Amino acid sequence: MPKMLRYLFSISLLITCTIAFSQETEEANSLEKPSFDPGIAIGINVGTFIVPFFEPERLGLEATGRIQFNNKWFAVGELGYENVSFDKDSYDYDSNGSFLRLGVDYNIFRVEEIGNNDNIILGFRYGFGVTDYKSNRYTINDDYWGDYEGTVGSGTSTAHWGEFVFGLRSEIFKNFYMGWSVRARALFYINNTQQLEPYAIPGYGKRDNSTNVSFTYNLEYYLPLRKKK
Secondary structure, eight states, X not given: OHHHHHXXXXXXXXXXXXXXXXXXXXXXXXXXXXXXXXXXXXXXXXXXXXXXXXXXXXXXXXEEEEEEOSSSEEEEEEEEEEEEEEEOSSBEEEEEEEEEEEEEEEEOOOOOSTTOOOEEEXXXXXXXXXXXXXXXXXXXXXXXXXXXXXXXXXXXXEEEEEEEEEEEEEEEETTEEEEEEEEEEEEEEEEXXXXXXXXXXXXXXXXXXXXXXXXXXXXXXXXXSSOOO
């Protein structure tokens, strides 16, 4: 009889340990693979409202959208508009243009906490911009022949570029995100219909630079495509 009791006790202990280990494994797996709901985020780059304080000649607007496929990958689109207008002693300049950037972001942040939706982003964008520009007045000073004044009619410029992205994105309220990014841009190609080149390329920056570095500050709202169970 004592042997039977010891045998039953051993079996009970083994079953208890097995159940406990199974529960711990399930909890660990839930931490390693947090639940995820695919969705779409729409937002705005509020940095465009700050630019005019430092460069009064520039005025623009930029909207963003992203599709989140899983915890790591995002498809991103950015669309915007920019006007540049100024008047200097020797010439004036006015332009209106728009741009589109498409690309992907990859989240390198390892999520170990359920409900943590923060991201550390590495990404790439392909950018395309088009702008119409003109100069209603320019003056060429010449002491010998005398000053010459003229105008440059409306022209159109198209440009293509690429950019690498590094940024942070954090959920500050339920489905409401705030984030910033640093962009390193390289101009691939530009085409002008006038001899005068544009002062700036919408979505890229000043034309006289073959490379550019810029900063974005986004506010986004996330729309889950399915409800959590």
